[in-house]
Amino acid sequence: MRLTTKGRFAVTAMLDLALREANGPVTLAGISERQHISLSYLEQLFGKLRRRELVESVRGPGGGYCLARVPHEITVAEIICAVDEPLDATQCGGKENCRDEHRCMTHDLWAGLNRTIYDHLSAVTLGKLIDEHLAKQKRRSDNAALIDARGLKDSKDPSGVTAAH
């Protein structure tokens, strides 16, 4: 399992999608605007996410993407694996080539390490991230209500998921 910005972009985009899909399909153009990720790059990422059946697409006007499963059944590990092409941790390239007496020393080492990281990221679902995000939202708005007791709210972005640069 490899960890780069690519996977992070994908998780960010999926989180944006998850937070908004209640109102129907979410367009990539919208995600692109809110999260400041280029549209074409998103198209590439969502092509992979769709092929891995993490999202479903709806074409035409009013179309966009929806999650293919409920947020609590989509893990961060799945998202990252979908977009980051695999990394052959062992230089023997998987398992076949180690044909000396014992497998190359790093084999079990990396297999174990990969497992560890993968398990950890598998324990984190989109649903969990949403819950955390909303909890934070709530804390913030409670706080704001306390400080500014009058509450002059005219927010056009009630979900509060617009990226701040």
Add this chain to the structure above:
Amino acid sequence: MRLTTKGRFAVTAMLDLALREANGPVTLAGISERQHISLSYLEQLFGKLRRRELVESVRGPGGGYCLARVPHEITVAEIICAVDEPLDATQCGGKENCRDEHRCMTHDLWAGLNRTIYDHLSAVTLGKLIDEHLAKQKRRSDNAALIDARGLKDSKDPSGVTAAH
């Protein structure tokens, strides 16, 4: 924290070093041969490892590298961080640029994820890896002794850390 083959090479090399340093300094040429990592690439990696004070060098004949600390005090996280240049997880580049109402959505997400992975890899020390490796060695040799009760041993590599391609 980023995870690529570069960090894995470094950990592999450090493990080879740790398993052999009892007999004095270990040369990069030796590690190169055993683990099939190019000498020049190892030189680059060990330059960084030395600057981060994870290893110490001894020049001249009989020289090579030693661990700067005991194996149980060197973590996999340290090794990876030493060779992999850092990855600004949040596209706002750390913490300054998020100057809208709230920080960019991914900020806490990635900060938390980074922390998680880092903590996990910080819990794994070279010493631990050595113990696991030796335990595996022992199981294997016990097994071999059972199967081949005569024991025709003329191994030139008692440590058994030579990479199998």
Add this chain to the structure above:
DNA sequence: CTTTTAGTTGACTAAATCAGTAGGTTATTT
């Protein structure tokens, strides 16, 4: 003192990946 060993440094390279651009096509709604 010379030679050999082995680390140290810097410049350079081919290949791969990252992030994005451009330009088109298909499907669906209005």
Add this chain to the structure above:
DNA sequence: AAATAACCTACTGATTTAGTCAACTAAAAG
């Protein structure tokens, strides 16, 4: 028919990866 938005391919510049090459310094052995 026009507009929308997914889908697809090819291309690009920048960075990273993994590695080569060459010159240098420090220390030991002869």
